[in-house]
Amino acid sequence: MAHFGFENDVHSILKLDMPITNAPVARWQRKASTSTNAVSGLSPGRSPNVSSSFKTPNKTPGKIKKSTPSNVGGDRFIPTRNGKQMDVASFLLSKENEPQDPNSTAVTQENQKAWSVMLNGCNIEEAKILHLGGKPLNAPEGYQNNLKVLYSQATTPVSVKKTRFISSVADRILDAPDLRNDFYLNLLDWSSQNILAVALRNSVYLWDASRSEIVLLMRMECEEDYISSVSWTKEGSFLAIGTSDSKVQLWDVENQKRLRSMAGHSARVGSLSWNDHxxxxxxxxxxxxxxxxxxxDHHLFTLAGHSQEVCGLKWSTDGRYLASGGNDNLVYVWPGVQGSGSNESQALHCWSEHQAAVKALAWCPWQSAILASGGGTSDRHIRVWNVNSGSCVSSLDTQSQVSSLVFSPNYKELVSGHGYAHNSIVIWKYPSLTKVAELMGHKERVLNIALSPDATTIATIAGDETVQLWKSFDLDPLKKAKGKMVRSASSGIHQSIR
Structure with missing residues (x-):
């Protein structure tokens, strides 16, 4: 029995639902007693439930003062912090109090960089705007900002300096007295041996550009006749001359000897073009x-497409097509000569979009299927054609009569000569046809343009009886504009062709 009594005593001691008599007062009991005493001291006789919702009245009658809700269940305010704030605090504390261990320097720097990238979006040590180290820093890889990066080592297209200079003054001016001011004639051509052929009334003069020597090649016997066209062979050894008496003469330039005179036309020959032989x-x-x-027996066959004078004639660089322009406002494209078949006299294309005579024709040297044509005073348009598709690729209103066209391969540009009303030479960027420069050296309409063998210079002949040379396509980027202007002014002294 004693044993059972002892167990009962132990169980009674270990029971948790019994009050502990000698323990300190619980926290909730202290808080409840304090609240009750405070309420009973201010307003005796009120019950605890009533006192808990009682508010001290405001000084102004009728207005109830809004009180901040109390933090139930706590005696102090603990703010709520998100994970990012805790990470920032931890990063700042570790940055200030980390030990300076030489062995862990590399690891610590990597950790700091990782934290910086995670918290700030980039490494703040490498994204400084002001830096005293010399060159500005690039943005870190993968960094994106809607405001863009203020500094960058890469140059923008706007800041790239343009080194090309196009002089507005002719590099050289030659007098061309007795020049026939006729829009439909082709009186200028430049050979591959750097010799310029110029037709002045009834004579043909040769100007050697490398030595600045002038030679009279031929003069027609009849004073009333005149030269209507000139054209060099590809090798530059022979010159074809069209005359007003319906003849085509072939000259050996080196020996200054006429090889033959070919008849067959019934009127003046105003245009010539070579395709091999x-x-x-x-x-x-x-x-x-x-x-x-x-x-x-030189005559192969005749192309009878135009109803009026043929004033423009150009073979393509690969010899596959012949383009012709006439006073009937038409542009024809003919197939190359393969034999004596009838299919060769049938035109591949006939375009009638121009509203005036078409004298200006030019084949693109780097795109064999591209042909440019220019219209006269009533049209004033430059049109670019695709021979393969037969469509007009682009068209531009130049606001001036187009008398001549030539492509410049050095900068992939198109040069046009103009008559009424501007009498200018314009350089266009191809294929956008945006104006690069406008040269205003001539006082009368420009009749013809010829390109030098090295494609750096163009020669223009105009109704003001001058031949002007423009070195506008030099590829040397180190040439200074000032030196070029001085040389242009000094070499602009007139020299007579004859």
């Missing part, structure tokens, strides 16, 4: 003749 000539009658200059 085939010489094509356009007449005022509207006919185009193909001549094989190697044989005695």
């Amino acid at each position: 085939i010489l094509s000539s356009g007449s005022r009658s509207g006919h185009i003749h193909h001549h094989d200059v190697r044989v005695e």
Whole structure:
């Protein structure tokens, strides 16, 4: 029995639901007693439930003062912090109090960089705006900012300095007295041997550009006749001359000897173009003749597409197409000469978009299927054609008569010569046809343009009886504009061709 009594005593001692008599007063009991005493001291006789919702009245009658809700269940305010604030605090504390251990320096720097990238979006040590180290720093890899980066080592297109200089003054001026001011004639051509051929009334003069020497090649016997066109062979050894008496003459320039005179046209020959040993000539009658200059019976066949004078004639660089422009406002594209078949006299394309005579024709040297044509005073448009598709690629209103066109391969540009009303030479960027420069050296309409063998200089002949040379396509980027202006002014002294 004693044993059972002892167990009962132990169980009674270990019971947790019994009050502990000698323990300190619980926290909730202290808080409840304090609240009750305070309420009973201010307002005796009120019950605890009533006193807990009682508010001290405001000084102004009728207004109830809004009180801040009390933090139930606590005696102090603990703010709520998100995870990012805790990470920032931990990073700052570790940055200030970390031990300076030489062995852990690399690891610590990597940790700091990782924390900086995570918290700030980039490494703040490498994204400074002001830096005394010399060159400005690039933004870190992967860094994106809507406001863009203020400094960058890479140069922007706006800050790239343009080194090309196009002088507004001609590099050289040659007098061309007795020049026939006729829009439909082609009186200028530049050979691959750097010799410029110029037709002045009834004579043809040669100007050697490398030595600045002038030679009279030929003069017609009849004073009333005149030269209507000139054209060099690809090798530059022979010159074809069209005359007003319906003849086509072939000259050996080196020996200054006429090789032959080919008849067949019924009117003046105003346009000429070479394709290897085939010489094509356009007449005022509207006919185009193909001549094989190697044989005695030179005439191959006739192209009869135009109804008026053929004033523009150009073979493509690969010899596949012949383009012709006439006073009937038409542009024809003919197939190359393969034999004597009838299909060769049928035009591949006939374009009638121009509203005036088409004299200006130019084939693109780097795109064999591209042809540019220019219209006269009533049209004033430059049109670019694709021979393969037969469509007009682009069109531009130049606001001036277009008399001549030539492509410049050095900068992939198109040069146009103009008559009424601007009498200028304009350089266009191809294929956008945006104006690069406008040269205003001539006082009368520009008749013809020829490109030098090195494609750096153009020669222009105009109704003011001058031939002007413009070195506008030099590829040397180190040439200074000032030196070029001085040289242009000093070399602009007039020299007569004859």
